[in-house]
Amino acid sequence: xxxxxxAITKEAAKIVNELKAKxxxxxxxxSGGCCDGSAxxxxxxxxxxxxxxxxxxxxLEGVNYYMNQDQFEYWKHTHLTVxxxxxxxxSFSLEIPLGIRFIIHSRIFTEEENTAxxx
Amino acid sequence: MSYSKPTFKEKYGNFxxxxxxxxxxxxxxENNSPIDNTLIAKxxxxxxxxVDNAVAAANxxxxxxxxxxxxxxxxxxxxxADIIExxxxxxxxVETCDNGKAIRETLNADIPLSIDHWRYFAAVIRAExxxxxxxxxxxxxxxxxxxxxxxxxxxxxxxxxxxxxxKLPPALAAGNCVILKPAEQTPSTATLLMEKIAEVFPPGVxxxxxxxxxxxxxxxxxxxxxxxxxFTGETTTGQLIMQYASKNLNPVTMELGGKxxxxxxxxxxxxxxxxxxxxxxxxxLFAFNQGEVCTCPSRILVQEDIYDKFMERVVARTxxxxxxxxxxxxxxxxxxxxxxxxxxxxxxxxxxKDEGAKVLAGGEACKLDGEFANGYYIQPTILxxxxxxxxxxEEIFGPVVAVTKFKDxxxxxxxxxxxxxGLGAGVWTRDAHQLYxxxxxxxxxxxxxxxxxxxxxxxxxxxxxxxxxxxETHLMMMNHYRxxxxxxxxxDKNKLGFx
Numbered sequence: 353x354x355x356x357x358x359a360i361t362k363e364a365a366k367i368v369n370e371l372k373a374k375x376x377x378x379x380x381x382x383s384g385g386c387c388d389g390s391a392x393x394x395x396x397x398x399x400x401x402x403x404x405x406x407x408x409x410x411x412l413e414g415v416n417y418y419m420n421q422d423q424f425e426y427w428k429h430t431h432l433t434v435x436x437x438x439x440x441x442x443s444f445s446l447e448i449p450l451g452i453r454f455i456i457h458s459r460i461f462t463e464e465e466n467t468a469x470x471x
Numbered sequence: 472m473s474y475s476k477p478t479f480k481e482k483y484g485n486f487x488x489x490x491x492x493x494x495x496x497x498x499x500x501e502n503n504s505p506i507d508n509t510l511i512a513k514x515x516x517x518x519x520x521x522v523d524n525a526v527a528a529a530n531x532x533x534x535x536x537x538x539x540x541x542x543x544x545x546x547x548x549x550x551x552a553d554i555i556e557x558x559x560x561x562x563x564x565v566e567t568c569d570n571g572k573a574i575r576e577t578l579n580a581d582i583p584l585s586i587d588h589w590r591y592f593a594a595v596i597r598a599e600x601x602x603x604x605x606x607x608x609x610x611x612x613x614x615x616x617x618x619x620x621x622x623x624x625x626x627x628x629x630x631x632x633x634x635x636x637x638k639l640p641p642a643l644a645a646g647n648c649v650i651l652k653p654a655e656q657t658p659s660t661a662t663l664l665m666e667k668i669a670e671v672f673p674p675g676v677x678x679x680x681x682x683x684x685x686x687x688x689x690x691x692x693x694x695x696x697x698x699x700x701x702f703t704g705e706t707t708t709g710q711l712i713m714q715y716a717s718k719n720l721n722p723v724t725m726e727l728g729g730k731x732x733x734x735x736x737x738x739x740x741x742x743x744x745x746x747x748x749x750x751x752x753x754x755x756l757f758a759f760n761q762g763e764v765c766t767c768p769s770r771i772l773v774q775e776d777i778y779d780k781f782m783e784r785v786v787a788r789t790x791x792x793x794x795x796x797x798x799x800x801x802x803x804x805x806x807x808x809x810x811x812x813x814x815x816x817x818x819x820x821x822x823x824k825d826e827g828a829k830v831l832a833g834g835e836a837c838k839l840d841g842e843f844a845n846g847y848y849i850q851p852t853i854l855x856x857x858x859x860x861x862x863x864x865e866e867i868f869g870p871v872v873a874v875t876k877f878k879d880x881x882x883x884x885x886x887x888x889x890x891x892x893g894l895g896a897g898v899w900t901r902d903a904h905q906l907y908x909x910x911x912x913x914x915x916x917x918x919x920x921x922x923x924x925x926x927x928x929x930x931x932x933x934x935x936x937x938x939x940x941x942x943e944t945h946l947m948m949m950n951h952y953r954x955x956x957x958x959x960x961x962x963d964k965n966k967l968g969f970x
């Protein structure tokens with residue numbers, strides 16, 4: 353059986369595909385704390401310097417989803433679903449001019465998922 | 472006593488070169504009040520061309536401004552303070568409308584503190600001096616501080632006018648010209664300030680650009696005509712801004728997130744007195760500004776032998792928080808700043824519950840009636856759990872506190888420092904040794920000792936670890952906006968003798 357760390361809602365997937373059509377190759381990066389933080393941000397692929405400290409959690413609509421390894425330590429037992437909601441953010445995430453924002457719904461992994469993904 | 476929503480113009484442009492101008496592309500965005508989700512006004516949706524115009528205006532003004540006397544610049548900073556003070560109520564009302572916070576906070580904290588920061592930096596540049604060292608009988612080393620030139624500043628939405636007043640005065644006092652971008656959720660008090668002080672500074676010295684991060688923020692942060700970028704916000708955007716700055720080899724200062732521990736040792740309950748009352752309020756300060764503070768004391772750590780008794784009083788005090796019309800002076804906690812914040816906070820409360828945290832207070836949205844039914848209100852929430860839970864590790868930026876107990880000093884420090892961040896911390900004790908030793912062992916830039924959430928000018932504020940670097944609200948910030956010109960002067964008439 354295949355287990356995944358990240359998933360995406362249909363509504364959010366539609367926005368990701370619109371952004372891909374407009375901007376080309378993209379990545380998601382899960383931001384850390386403060387004002388507009390703890391949110392998934394989407395950037396043009398070349399915009400952000402990634403290295404081995406960024407953990408690849410999976411791909412959504414062909415867009416890789418990364419998180420910094422320090423943060424991953426605390427998040428690794430949770431499943432993330434990317435959704436979209438009305439709102440404004442002051443980050444550089446590409447959906448913001450559309451008057452919407454990506455957000456995360458989380459749930460704790462089942463024992464089975466946890467064994468498969470983290471052990 | 473209650474105020475009501477202030478009135479606004481239909482739309483506001485950018486403030487560039489001393490006047491309000493339409494954005495080059497002609498586009499505006501709508502800005503709503505989180506109090507009732509009604510329209511405030513439209514603000515300029517800027518693009519790279521607008522940023523270019525602001526940088527050009529700043530560039531044209533910089534040389535003359537950088538050569539003004541400290542006395543002159545100080546006088547202008549004081550003038551700004553006087554103007555805000557004369558209009559304090561208007562600024563407070565507009566801030567409450569735009570951000571959602573309770574009017575008693577804007578009247579008594581945001582605006583008065585903003586005024587004082589302008590005055591503080593006006594005073595700083597009158598009192599400080601350069602330095603000169605006689606290296607030997609004929610050689611003098613003289614250090615003169617010079618402005619960097621053009622500074623870009625990007626500020627958040629949680630304390631709109633106060634964050635502006637942390638950033639603009641030191642940069643201007645140092646002789647720089649500034650392009651400041653307010654957060655798009657809260658463009659109103661920056662705009663009101665420009666209306667009031669339009670004539671104070673020469674055109675081009677202060678410029679305000681509105682708009683969205685990817686469209687206006689990024690071109691500003693990456694602009695080759697800018698000499699420094701100062702940012703307050705979250706970590707991923709911080710990393711991006713540092714990348715852009717690296718292309719221009721520009722210095723940056725960053726004030727990023729936090730997950731601040733607020734530690735209560737058992738001696739706080741030795742007496743049932745004014746100090747205990749203060750300590751309980753200190754724990755409940757997680758709800759200050761709806762929890763939308765980088766230094767929100769979002770982890771309460773209580774020594775186990777007083778845990779039950781202490782938390783009983785904290786819970787009771789939290790439940791007594793009056794959530795009502797934010798324009799009412801009796802309102803103690805207003806609206807979250809936006810819908811996405813609201814959604815995010817509720818999703819964190821859910822994950823806290825899923826992870827097994829126990830809800831001691833709140834745990835739900837707060838439904839207000841009538842015109843406020845469409846606003847974004849959340850009950851102050853206390854979650855009991857352990858430090859490895861996500862609600863203990865991630866900045867929720869809402870009125871949600873995670874509480875746990877500790878055995879002794881060693882365990883308190885272990886939990887306090889087990890975080891990616893190091894912005895603030897609180898230590899509460901009657902023990903004279905702990906008063907010094909515990910704050911010294913906490914890896915954070917600001918440790919409040921027997922107090923919390925005080926932000927006076929003249930005390931440096933900034934982060935350790937992933938909370939950033941740079942020290943604001945203090946003379947130290949001046950050197951983040953300047954460079955040092957060293958003149959090495961020889962008074963020796965004789966040649967070296969090499970050639």
